Amino acid sequence: MKVGLFIPCYVDQFYPKVGIATLQLLEKLGCTVGFPLNQTCCGQPMANSGFEHLSKDCNTLFINNFAEYDYVVGPTGSCILHLKEHLHDEQKETEATALRGKVFELCEFLTDVLKVESLEASFPHRVGFHQSCHGQRGLGLSQMSELMAAPFSKPAQLLRNVKGLELIPLTRTDECCGFGGTFSVMEEAVSVKMGKDRVADHLNHGAEYITGADMSCLMHLEGILKRSNSKVKIIHLAEILNGV
Incomplete structure (x- = not known):
């Protein structure tokens, strides 16, 4: 195709x-x-x-x-x-x-x-997945936690096919990171606080990397991680699936 x-x-x-x-x-x-x-x-x-x-x-x-x-x-x-x-x-x-x-x-x-069911990628690390709002609530990439419905996550489905990758659990699986494009400019303080809360959830569960399908959200989280001198890194899901 x-x-x-x-x-x-x-x-x-x-x-x-x-x-x-x-x-x-x-x-x-x-x-x-x-x-x-x-x-x-x-x-x-x-x-x-x-x-x-x-x-x-x-x-x-x-x-x-x-x-x-x-x-x-x-x-x-x-x-x-x-x-x-x-x-x-x-x-x-x-x-x-x-x-x-x-x-x-x-x-x-x-x-x-493409109906991908297997991948040759390997990524032996503890990884937290950040589900961006647009992907979840707009595109339906994963189930919303407030709904009484069967859970699913297309990104997590792909990540579970990566050898050695440990997908860590999070306390709040679909909480917004606070970026929101122009929201992070107009409501900077709120945006940063939301981002810090999102990062803390990953850190509290021992993440070595935070991944996601939307680089804008990851960019926001990366800024917070760097300003706190954290060793945790961000990486886009495509990089993991491609074998970095």
């Missing part, structure tokens, strides 16, 4: 190794991957700030870049959710509608489309 690789801004600028790991992982699993070089922001920051009309050019560019692919995959929950729900173009609405149905976050693509 022909897969278009979508890399969000913060991964491109600050964590390019996550994009590389995603590319390599998809190719290992038999996908033919293309990377449009002139791709840019998905438009989420403008939309979340109440200026969705300013993201029209982002939408048009995204459609032009990715309409030809069978699927579009990105290592991010928040940007993918934005595209699934807000990708529109008055001049190309037919293409936009079709493309919204072909956009997938990496974990859901691996579990729901």
